[in-house]
Amino acid sequence: MEFAIEIQDLKKQFGDFVAVDGISFSIPKGKIFGFLGPNGSGKSTTIRMLCGVLRPTSGKGTVLGLDILQDAERIKQNIGYMSQKFGLYEDLTILENLQFFAAIYGIPKKQLSHRIDEILDLCALRGRENAIVGILSGGWKQRVALGCSLLHRPALLILDEPTAGVDPVSRRVFWEVIHTLSQEGITILVTTHYMDEAESCDLLGFIYRGKIITLGTVKEIMEENDSKSIEDIFISYVEKISDIKVRGSFKDMKDHME
Numbered sequence: 001m002e003f004a005i006e007i008q009d010l011k012k013q014f015g016d017f018v019a020v021d022g023i024s025f026s027i028p029k030g031k032i033f034g035f036l037g038p039n040g041s042g043k044s045t046t047i048r049m050l051c052g053v054l055r056p057t058s059g060k061g062t063v064l065g066l067d068i069l070q071d072a073e074r075i076k077q078n079i080g081y082m083s084q085k086f087g088l089y090e091d092l093t094i095l096e097n098l099q100f101f102a103a104i105y106g107i108p109k110k111q112l113s114h115r116i117d118e119i120l121d122l123c124a125l126r127g128r129e130n131a132i133v134g135i136l137s138g139g140w141k142q143r144v145a146l147g148c149s150l151l152h153r154p155a156l157l158i159l160d161e162p163t164a165g166v167d168p169v170s171r172r173v174f175w176e177v178i179h180t181l182s183q184e185g186i187t188i189l190v191t192t193h194y195m196d197e198a199e200s201c202d203l204l205g206f207i208y209r210g211k212i213i214t215l216g217t218v219k220e221i222m223e224e225n226d227s228k229s230i231e232d233i234f235i236s237y238v239e240k241i242s243d244i245k246v247r248g249s250f251k252d253m254k255d256h257m258e
């Protein structure tokens with residue numbers, strides 16, 4: 001099996017604080033990997049190491065066959081990355097934004113109109129090419145941002161909470177695009193706090209306090225834990241490890257308010 005990402009014992013320490021504590025996983029090419037975990041558990045730090053923008057304290061790994069320690073620059077050029085805070089130009093149209101980012105990626109003029117055409121269809125942007133981005137809804141903006149991150153045809157796409165704050169219909173359209181990309185052979189690593197999104201991933205990895213707590217398909221994780229709720233399973237892990245009663249605290253809060 002060929003892997004788009006393979007990491008072994010990856011660790012990142014900021015001073016005395018260990019943000020990522022020796023994690024290992026492999027993502028086969030073309031799969032959608034849901035990287036889940038509560039706030040502050042180490043997802044973004046891991047992603048920054050995979051993208052070649054943060055040097056690990058220790059451990060090793062490859063991204064698209066490139067060494068994360070030796071080939072950080074080439075990794076940056078070969079992956080697509082999108083976060084919630086993607087910097088679109090609000091005063092420009094959808095088309096102008098795509099043209100602008102295509103120029104940054106150095107896409108040759110000859111290929112430009114064909115490539116932009118593909119993106120308009122792929123990201124469901126057709127028909128509003130000339131709309132100013134500033135007036136678009138959150139869902140449309142996210143799809144424009146996704147389109148910009150795909151212009152250079154990356155084989156790996158990393159999405160950091162791409163649908164945070166987006167309405168349910170737009171989230172569904174966004175995920176249809178993600179599944180189309182995966183069918184075309186693009187590997188996707190995505191973080192999300194929405195469990196319906198998590199359940200549509202091929203593989204899940206749950207990280208807590210810098211450690212991978214569980215890895216596997218949705219079916220495997222459900223069978224292993226004898227539960228049909230991924231959310232309940234993750235909450236149980238957090239309770240077990242931290243001694244915090246998550247469900248109890250909701251109840252306490254409610255009782256307190258009544």
Ligand SMILES: Nc1ncnc2c1ncn2[C@@H]1O[C@H](COP(=O)(O)OP(=O)(O)OP(=O)(O)O)[C@@H](O)[C@H]1O
Binds near residue numbers: 038
């Ligand atoms: N540059 C840094 N210096 C010190 N601590 C950091 C630094 N970057 C991240 N951290 C800490 O590392 C921990 C993990 O942060 P990280 O951003 O990776 O979590 P996350 O899982 O992505 O959280 P979220 O879901 O909120 O984005 C946090 O406690 C954070 O404060």
